[in-house]
Amino acid sequence: MNAVELFLLGRTLMKIGEAALPTEGIGKHTTSVRTVMIVAGDARQNPGSAVGEIAARTGLPQSAVSASVARLRTAGxxxxxxxxxxxxxxxxxxxxxxxxxVEEVRAASVDSVLATALDTDDPERVAALVATLEALAAELTPQAIARVRATD
Known part of the structure; x- marks a missing residue:
């Protein structure tokens, strides 16, 4: 696998994850799901941070971080x-x-969206891919990004 293939795989996985998130009752928002997830992850890893600090760490514009924080606050x-x-x-x-x-979002299963993406109705194939993704997630934690950025 080369860097382009890895990048495209990551984007595909991100889009599948977005499709699996429940959206009922949350309405339209100007901030992307990706941006909100990045801010939520940073806030969990760095409690007590100011919006400007989150923006500096994530590389997102302060306005996007502020909008994401507002959305996350509304969601609880x-x-x-x-x-x-x-x-x-x-x-x-x-x-x-x-x-x-938050409980609803965390409990959302990716199985049906993965089955659609794989064009399969084989639950064993979906379960095998979920297990592979879980193993990958255990290895590539958010700290992995920090280690990569530290070498830049």
Whole structure:
């Protein structure tokens, strides 16, 4: 596999993941699912961060991070509070408890979307691919990205 193939595989997996996420009742948003997921992951890994800090770490525009934080706050995934050192800044933290919406998203199965992507109705084939993806996810954690970026 070369870098282009890996990149395209990653994009395909991202799109399959987006298709598997439940969207009922959340309406239209200007922020992409990808952007929201990146911000949610950063907020979990770096609790107590300001929006500007999240933007710097993720490389996303501050406006996109702010919109994502607002969307995550509405979903109950994060809470915000003023920074005691600078009340103009908002600190972002994972929510202390999991909201119904976050629970729904986390529980969403990818099986049916993978079956459609594979053009199969064979549950064993889908289960084998899910097991492969789980093994890959266990190896390529978010810390893997930090290690790659550290070598740049």
């Amino acid at each position: 995934a994060v809470v915000t509070e003023p920074d005691p050192a600078d009340r103009r800044r908002m600190l972002v933290n994972p929510a202390p408890s999991v909201s119904d919406r």
